[in-house]
Amino acid sequence: MISLTSPVKTRAHDWPAGAKLAGLCAVTCGLFLIQNLVLHAAVFTGVLLLSALPGRAFFFASIRHLRLLAPFIIVIAIWHLWTYDGAMGATIILRMLSAVALANLVTMTTKLTDMIDVIHVLTRPLARFGLRANVLELAIAMVIRLTPVLVDKGTRLSEAWSARSHRHAGWRIILPFTIIALDDADQVAEALRARGGFDA
């Protein structure tokens, strides 16, 4: 599975992940304190410049990640044109774009392994409540490994369906799909136990 980390290497890839995350939190909170439209426009221009620094490919990738905001931009734009309050609408849209773009920048410049290290540090206090680091790590690895397996099995189920029917399988295959998943879980758990389980 491919993580959203950008293959284009930037200087920010080497910065400590924890610092980037803390900075992101601070800036995002800051964005909600600013009410000035010009300032928001300046921030967003700055974010765009930051995204453009590592080159074309990186810039276009970061713009692509903003597409998910399109429906909200449209709704807010129509809403505020309707209420004759364009400046307010523009502020909301720019703030939303800057916040999401900045967060994406952190994701794009941080390796998955660095993120997992941060999780290690953040979840350390939870050890008191019984959360074991090795169990969490294995669970993360299992999700990453099992997702493509499940997707593959789902694809095969829907192929089997379309071989027998001209109608679309849709939700009807979710039941056999879930049963397969549950049976897989049984086998994986058994295999884990056979290898000594979490205490091995």
Next chain:
Amino acid sequence: MEKNVTLIALFAALIAALGLIPPVSLGFGVPITAQTLGVMLCGTVLGAKRGTLAVLLFLLLVAIGLPLLSGGRGGLGVFASPTVGFLIGWPIAAFVIGLIVEKWRGAPLLIVAGVASVLGGIIVMYVFGITGMSVMLDKTLLEAAKIALVYVPGDLLKAGIAAMLTSALATARPASVLSRVDAN
């Protein structure tokens, strides 16, 4: 222990896999994805505690940069977008759904799971989702609700499917519907 962790990881993977089912459009252009169905199933099948953990594990993987949300979305950006409230509501919805299915034993599982999915997967989820939208988009709760309500018909459909699936699963693999099994 191994079984619990495997099931939690597996249901997190199930939410991810359901995200790859292409969204169905409900006639008036609102896309509905199967992912919240996964959240409902976490609650109805795994129960409150394990269901919540499965959803949290899934969100953790999204946050560290895996594109597991429907449409290949992921990373920290989704937690800064207007729909963040729904994501925060996911684990709580799974918890509420799981709790209802665990505690309410007097009625057929189909009805219990359906009511639980509506209460947790729609009411609880929308309370968080609408609050999130109202904060992120600077709207009053009522205004944000108007934007969010287009998704309700799709979610009602998913609650129905979640209920049918849960009761069918209880027949096919009774030992795996942990919300109704007291074993650990």
